[in-house]
Every structure is written in C-alpha cells, then in structure tokens.
Amino acid sequence: MREKVLQWAWQKGLIQGKASGVKHLAIHSLGTWNLHHPGPDFLNASIEMDGILWHGSVEIHGNSSDWYKHKHHLDAKYSNVILHVVVTNDRPVIHHGKEIPTLIVDATVVQWLTILKDPTASVLPCSHFKRHFSADTIMSFWEKRIQRKRKERPAFVLLAQYILHKSSVLPPLTLSSRQRKLQHYHASVVRARDLLTPTEEPTYSHEKLLQLWTHLQNSGMTFFEIHQLLLNGFVPLLWNAQNNQELQAYSQSLPAETNTVLRKFKATGNNPKNAFESQAIMEIYKELCSNKACLTCEMGQHMLTT
Numbered sequence: 001m002r003e004k005v006l007q008w009a010w011q012k013g014l015i016q017g018k019a020s021g022v023k024h025l026a027i028h029s030l031g032t033w034n035l036h037h038p039g040p041d042f043l044n045a046s047i048e049m050d051g052i053l054w055h056g057s058v059e060i061h062g063n064s065s066d067w068y069k070h071k072h073h074l075d076a077k078y079s080n081v082i083l084h085v086v087v088t089n090d091r092p093v094i095h096h097g098k099e100i101p102t103l104i105v106d107a108t109v110v111q112w113l114t115i116l117k118d119p120t121a122s123v124l125p126c127s128h129f130k131r132h133f134s135a136d137t138i139m140s141f142w143e144k145r146i147q148r149k150r151k152e153r154p155a156f157v158l159l160a161q162y163i164l165h166k167s168s169v170l171p172p173l174t175l176s177s178r179q180r181k182l183q184h185y186h187a188s189v190v191r192a193r194d195l196l197t198p199t200e201e202p203t204y205s206h207e208k209l210l211q212l213w214t215h216l217q218n219s220g221m222t223f224f225e226i227h228q229l230l231l232n233g234f235v236p237l238l239w240n241a242q243n244n245q246e247l248q249a250y251s252q253s254l255p256a257e258t259n260t261v262l263r264k265f266k267a268t269g270n271n272p273k274n275a276f277e278s279q280a281i282m283e284i285y286k287e288l289c290s291n292k293a294c295l296t297c298e299m300g301q302h303m304l305t306t
Contacts, residue, residue: 005113006060006105007033007041008295010085014304016109020089021101022049031058039077047083049101056082064102065091112303113295124289126299127267137298138280142251143244145283149236159189160233165198185225192219204238209250230254231275251276261285268299 009015011033019025031045040057047054057080061067064086072078073095084093084102087110093100115125149157158171170186195215212234216226231254235247256262256278265271265281272278284297294300 003041003060003062005295006062006085006087009109009113009304010042010058010060012295012301014109014295014301015085015103015105017085017103017105019049019101019103021092021099024051025049025083025101025103028053040081045082049082054082056080058083058085060085062086063088063090064093067091067093109304112300115303124264124268125294126297126303127264129299129303130269131299131302132269133281133284133298137284138277139248140280141283141287142248142276142280144287145279146236146239146247148283149232150239154232156229156233157237158233159229160237163189163193163196164234164237165193165196166237180222180225185221188216188219188221188225192216192221195219204243204246206246206249206253209234209238209246210253227254227257227275231257231279248276251279257282 006015010030013027013030026048028046028048029044031042034041034043040059042058042060045056045058047056047058057078059067059072059078059081061070061084063069064084066086067073067084068091072081073093079095081095081100084100085105086102087105089102089104093102155171155173158167159173161167162170170189173182173185192215195218196212212230213226216229221229231251235251239247252274254275256272256274259282261282262272262278264285270277270281272281288294288297
C-alpha cells in the first residue's frame with residue numbers, strides 16, 4: 001500500500017491498530033503533516049505511552065524494515081521519532097539502544113483502504129457497505145451543486161433566465177435522446193415565456209414555484225423536460241440566501257431523478273426519496289466518486305472506522 005494513503009488516513013485520525021513495544025498508547029495530537037520538507041511524516045505529535053506523555057515525530061511505513069531501507073537510522077532528522085506506524089511489523093526498529101514503539105495498522109483498515117483506492121473498480125467501492133449519507137452531507141452537496149450551476153450557467157439556467165424575461169436571447173441547446181426535436185422544444189420554451197408574467201420579485205414563494213410547473217406543462221413540454229428545466233435551470237437561477245429554504249422545500253417536493261449514477265448508490269442504501277436528495281447524491285458522485293476521492297467521503301471514512 002502506498003505510504004501517502006496511510007499518511008492521509010493518519011492525518012484524518014482514521015488509523016486504528018495494535019501497539020507493539022508499549023502496553024498502553026493514547027494519541028493526544030496527530031501532529032502536523034510534513035508534506036514538503038525532508039524528515040518524518042508528522043511533526044509535533046503528542047502521544048501518551050504507558051502513562052508518560054511524549055512529544056515528537058511520527059513516521060509511517062508499509063513495512064517496519066523500510067526504516068532501515070530508507071536509511072532513517074543514519075539521518076539525525078529522525079532522532080525525535082516517538083512512534084512508528086506500519087502495516088507489517090517485520091523488523092523492530094532500534095534507536096538509541098531502545099525499540100521505537102510501533103503501531104501496527106489494523107488489517108480491516110488496510111482492507112478498506114485498499115478497496116477504496118483500487119483504480120480498476122468498475123462499481124462504487126462502497127457498494128457493499130450499507131449506510132445513509134447524513135442530513136448535513138446531503139444539505140452541503142445540494143448547495144454545492146446549486147452554486148456550481150449558478151456559476152457555470154449551463155444551458156438549462158440560460159433557458160430559465162429567458163423564460164423569466166431576464167434575458168431576451170433564446171440560448172442554443174443540445175437535447176438528450178429523452179427530449180423532443182430541438183425546434184419543438186424551443187417552441188415550447190417561447191410559449192412558456194409568453195404564459196409567464198414578468199416579475200421583479202427577488203424571492204419566489206413555494207406557491208409561485210409550483211405554478212411554474214403548470215406554466216411549463218401548458219407550453220407543451222413533457223414531464224421529463226419540465227423536471228430537468230426546474231431542477232437544473234430555475235432552482236439554480238433563483239437560489240439566494242433568502243430563497244434557500246423555499247428552494248430546498250421545493251426540491252424535496254419534486255420526484256428524484258432516475259439515472260445510472262443514482263442506481264449505483266442504491267446498493268449502499270442511498271435510494272433518494274426526492275430531487276433534493278438525488279441532486280445532492282449526483283454532486284457527491286461528480287465531486288468525490290469521479291475523482292476517486294473516497295477517503296474524503298463520509299461513506300469512506302465510516303468504512304474505516306466501523
């Protein structure tokens with residue numbers, strides 16, 4: 001296993017294991033990750049061992065014998081190491097005539113880290129792990145998705161802007177296979193604009209948001225097109241601090257999307273009940289899963305600590 005993965009897990013407090021060389025070990029401070037300078041991996045850690053609080057450095061290796069392989073025993077920068085964290089304790093490390101206390105990483109932690117960092121995985125690494133995302137995580141990623149779309153201004157946001165009379169230009173749009181021919185869709189957008197009275201209101205009430213569905217339906221759009229336009233166009237465009245709660249409640253009143261990404265999460269027990277949850281889960285997939293950032297994900301961290 002790459003040492004960088006173990007270092008990341010240590011920095012997040014996810015490493016569990018069995019102590020060797022001491023009877024009791026309690027970590028008070030993990031130390032500061034030494035990413036850019038020669039020397040031990042973590043500096044200024046505080047660790048209580050057998051009733052004595054030690055201050056010093058932590059070094060992390062796959063095998064304890066790597067200490068000698070990397071010639072740390074000849075480097076004065078490692079003289080202040082108080083704990084050696086390893087996957088395999090294949091050789092005791094003797095420094096100043098004494099064995100450096102060792103923390104042997106629990107086999108379960110190693111197993112999860114290996115699964116989470118497998119670059120060849122064709123399914124979600126957490127697919128066999130059942131746990132719902134917390135309400136805070138869903139809230140956070142819903143807001144990230146909305147704010148990202150506000151900033152990126154995708155075609156659906158531009159269409160919503162046009163329908164609300166906030167733009168006089170009908171934007172170009174490439175439609176998916178589930179949508180009708182472009183000219184028919186644009187004709188529906190124009191009809192929706194004509195049906196909707198211009199407004200300068202800074203906020204939209206829940207009732208007004210519900211009326212949008214009726215206007216779009218009367219314009220001739222399909223259920224799928226309306227759903228996409230509301231979620232990916234109107235909600236990001238209308239979002240602001242004043243509208244936040246209204247738009248959350250509105251998203252919760254809309255049905256969840258159905259797509260390949262969301263079907264992957266069903267195996268983890270995360271089957272979204274509404275669009276608020278499905279939008280958040282899709283953003284989790286885009287930001288974390290697509291970048292193989294499992295170790296920064298709530299799901300991945302729970303896998304390591306349970």
